[in-house]
Amino acid sequence: MLLLCFPARRHTAGPASQPPGTDAVLAKRDTQGFIIPSTVKPHKLPRHTDYDSGATEVTRREFIKDGSVAILALASTPLAGTGNAADTNAPVSGTDSATDYKGQSPPVSLGLIGCGPWGRELLKTASVLPNAPVVAVCDTYPAALKRAATLAPEAKQYENYRDLLADPKVEGVIVATPSHLHRDIVLDAIKAGKHVYCEAPLAADIDDARAIAKAAKESIKVNFQAGLQNRADRQVLNLATFIRTGVLGRPIKARQQYHKKQSWRAAAPTPERQKEVNWRLDHAISPGLVGEIGIHQIDLANWFFMLRPTAITGFGSLRQWRDGRTVPDNVVAILEYPGGLFLTYEATLGNSFDAELNLFFGSDCAIMLRDRRAWMFQEIDAPQLGWEINAIKEKFYKATGVVLAAGYSKAMPNQTAKPTEVPQDPKSPLQYALEAFVINSYNHQAAIRDFTSAYDPSDTNALKEYLDEIAKTRVPAPGWAEGYEATVTALKANQAIAGNQRITIEPAVFELG
């Protein structure tokens, strides 16, 4: 966003007023009034721009036009209520019948299988969407079903997921049961021709995850999405694109943590239900802290670096919650990637300091991602990108971070905005994920319907070709491949932690075979 918005901003940005708290590095200004840090090397061009290739002669008019397209394209999900410059500059005409579009597809009716706390979170998120009616809910535990029913009173209630799958009104299902129960449900759902949103990890063991991924891959009719919501989050997607430009320089290492003081134990009225609801605390079926929570973070490293780990060393201990559980509450894993790139992952349920944190270190800068916000900390000898001169910065102890946020520069036509005014993305990652699921499911089923209405429906090869073509226009969302890779990584990490050992990972385990 920042990168692509930059050319347009340059024309609109007025003389910058210095944000409070900027240090001496930001003291100088160029002739146009732009602040320049003393570290700027003259005549050094940005290394990665979209303008490097193609015609060298660009008229100003074309330039602005193209810049607008880039903004239009990337800012298509506007931050609501930010009062951004573009809106206020829009031509005012009483005759224009302007229409607001949300970029939504026609509805896809959903069924929720598994109405625990996370399932109900998904239910709440779906109820925010205009095109995701939840028409059926299913849980084996009556109290959970009842709670879900208060959130979705219209939804039909099922105790057996097979009955839900037999409901013709249900077009897609969200599977939010305990991880070790995913397999049969997802396989049956795919068989029933329902689109599947399967929570991460895909399963509690690799064989089950592979079976799920394979079925999803081989199915023509079904759109499958893994519950790795970060991969659909606009904020993280923008960061991924930014990191892919090579801004890190040579990637050196990554460090991630999840610190939270909480028991991870849920209360239940009977001993049986207690055991059932606390499946995460039983080492026989639980993917552990790294499998249930770490998967979302470790997946980011795989994704940003475009690499798969070759070995994992793990340590786990029970430091805080000695309540009979057999799953560590204090874990460390070191993931080795090809070329000596390391990722250290730490999670604990005993202390909450610094909460959740993702750090990616490269020879040119470090990038920190936390709470969906990101900052870039440049090395003094790093090549200047250009736009960061004008970007908003925040201080972290002795370091200064350049704020990276989608829709951020757009919200600040000049440099007067303070970091506290950075608009929060009104959509949660989960909302982006479910939105993508509904839109992609709709487009998938519409593509099948359109194709088979025009051509011989028995020509499955041609249909597959067409669906592959349509898949290129998918709203970014993790499919079976991403889900499987993340699941394998997380489960291998958990295996290393459980055994306090180093295990090597054969590349073949990432293949479906």
Added chain:
Amino acid sequence: MTRTTRNLNPNPRFPVGTLTTAAKRLVLWLAAVVVAWSSDSFAAETLRYVSKPGGAKVTIEGTSTVHDWITEGKIIGGAFEVEPSFRTDLTLKTVQSVQGKAPPPNLEVFIPVTSLKSTVLAGREKMDEVMREAMRAAENPRITYKLTSMTVKDPVPESGSPAKFSTKGQLQVAGVTNTIEMDVTMERLDGDRLKFSGTKALKMTDFKIAPPAPRLAMGLIKTGDEVTIRFEWIVGLSTAP
């Protein structure tokens, strides 16, 4: 009922083999007329070409206050029915239906509105939503076209490609039907396939579509009334009746 007679002659009044030569001639002549008439009128061997996947393309190009836009689809369904000489007479000189000497071939096609996709890099969903709403896709899920006249425009080369036609037909968009005239080019492809292509400038307002004015992140944009439709449609000879 039981047959009581052994006479196998169905009509004893006109015993077989007793016709005069003149009568025989008359019967033969009548028979010839009947055969000729029936084969011509019932056209039992009408060729039917049906849509084949791969290679179909439809684009709608338009303008706006910001930038030009393109919507693209890869599905055109339908069939083309024509007399057998269409396949063998590559110059089409003896093909009555495209020479204005007989009713035109049967040609009906449709394009599912949901198969049309915006080509913007990102924010495609919003653009597709704009288009679906403009075309009232919920009530009118298809763009349809029915041919009403088709005549060869220029002499067709011996190879049969390209053949150029002047056509007229009924185009229905968003539930509103208009008669449009359009030049259509046909190429013969291998495997008894035909590729029809053409271009037509249209106005949204002719189909009672108000040019969309979506409010987007960058502000209000307004689309132009004029759009250009281009299509490439591939059909193959159907083996089924």
